[in-house]
Amino acid sequence: MLVKIILECWNVRGLGGRQKRDDVKAAVGCNLPSILCLQETKLTDISAFTASSFLPPSLRSFVFKPSVGSSGGIITAWDDRLLELTHHSIDEFSVSTTFSHRSDDLLFTIVNVYGPCTHPDKPIFLSSLEQIFPSFSGPVAFLGDFNLVRSPCDKSNGNINTTEAASFNDFINNLGLLEIPLLDRQFTWSNQQSPPILARLDRVLINPEWSFALPDSTLTSSPRPTSDHVPIHLEASSKAPRSTVFRMENSWLSHSAFPYLVTSNWNSVGPNHSHLSPVSQLCLRLKRVRAAARAWARERRLPSIYLLNCRSVISFLDRLEEHRTLSPLEQDLRSLAKTHLSQKNFERATYWRQRAKIKNCTLGDENSRYFHLCASGRLQKNQIKNLEADNGNLTSSHTAKATILHTFLNPFLAPLCRPATTSTSPP
The missing domain is CATH 3.60.10.10 (Endonuclease/exonuclease/phosphatase)
Structure with a gap:
């Protein structure tokens, strides 16, 4: 809460x-x-x-x-x-x-x-x-x-x-x-x-x-x-505001479906957009990849209880094994839980390592607690507390600040000509 x-x-x-x-x-x-x-x-x-x-x-x-x-x-x-x-x-x-x-x-x-x-x-x-x-x-x-x-x-x-x-x-x-x-x-x-x-x-x-x-x-x-x-x-x-600015997550690169997602949306800008300048075509490609990546990440976002459930399953089956031999299905379930837990721990460590901005760190790849602390310190120092709107009023609301920035930057961005596709498999 x-x-x-x-x-x-x-x-x-x-x-x-x-x-x-x-x-x-x-x-x-x-x-x-x-x-x-x-x-x-x-x-x-x-x-x-x-x-x-x-x-x-x-x-x-x-x-x-x-x-x-x-x-x-x-x-x-x-x-x-x-x-x-x-x-x-x-x-x-x-x-x-x-x-x-x-x-x-x-x-x-x-x-x-x-x-x-x-x-x-x-x-x-x-x-x-x-x-x-x-x-x-x-x-x-x-x-x-x-x-x-x-x-x-x-x-x-x-x-x-x-x-x-x-x-x-x-x-x-x-x-x-x-x-x-x-x-x-x-x-x-x-x-x-x-x-x-x-x-x-x-x-x-x-x-x-x-x-x-x-x-x-x-x-x-x-x-x-x-x-x-x-x-x-x-x-x-207890909850840091999520920025509306798009950030490429390094952990996405470990998923086999992500490269095809990027390629399909990048190549969706072709001869039909020859009336656009090269710079506008580049902006359109980037916008489509960004929109598709956001939708893809949102669809695969897991609740915080997911990791706890994986640990609970592993612990339960380990204790059960002390009293009897696990069935093949139970062994497969434990292996699957361990695989998913390892993958999510790797993604979590990569997420915070990317935000920490600490170079040449020797504290270990899995020290996500340390990287979390570095990222929190940067958040406290780099926040924009207020922005002034066109009418001269100061606003501190995160949503209002994002609206002001997007209104300012919108003229510099190419229009999105067609919706992005989130398909991750070849037709």
Whole structure:
């Protein structure tokens, strides 16, 4: 079942004033998050009444770490209609919450962090996160204000503490984390001076399990009505959108029927199309092959349960063989299941290897998990978040974006003169 999670993360720089709380509540309510992570609340205690003054109505459940005087303070709030809290812990620099999605039973962990500003405390901060990480299982996301940069590109003047940056990068590498790229801006903090100093202090780090469970995870920013930090907005979905752009799958070449499919559609453009220019004839051939390949792939697409059924048949017959000799038909069935399973595993590995774009890889041909991770990372980085239509309106819908691109490219493509044929055998 499709799972979609919307997270909002923001260092609000204090929630003591009434006007500040109203601004935060209005800004957060516009995005309808299912989870809200706030840092630097500067509140020593948060009652349900106080929380209602800065949380939207849908976020009534929360866990918080009180501030020390007027310093720090973390709160994680969530929509309990969608998510059920299964575990939480409060540490020196973070609030960890593990949720179960009510519609899918997906378990995932959100670690809401607020890093210290003082230099001596930063190694302690990273060490604290390393110590709690082994206690988590499944998808995990660290997000918040880390108060650390990774490279000179993360600061507008390029002046960074290289020792702290190296320690931060070592922390990310040691835990095997991935950073979700921020798509629409470079920096998340400003000292609000003239000229300003800008830095990237707020970020989202995920483990590989998150990337597998929620591959369509994109990070953008929201408008900043208050505070010197920009709110960051994470949308995570279990299903990546399928592009309407045609892609030739390398795994198709392993099927004996595919070459004839290509040849028959390519040769369907002949003397009857002599009125077309050579370029138009080439475009027409390509369009017919593309349409036929799409239809052919759609017809032979198998449900995800197919591989599970093959494994179940093999396992059942193996156990049955321990009690009696298999009949010839049972032996043939097991061989057939093994053949189909091997073929589909090969196609799956080829599919993800093609999308990973990793050259000279020595991790093994069957390591589809690794290639899946590479492809998910490229998807998160290369997405076009918005497109502007002719009327000036911005759209983020995948279908609407595809329509805009096809409308723009259509004049450059030759018209499809006749339907493609999907026949895969000679007449």
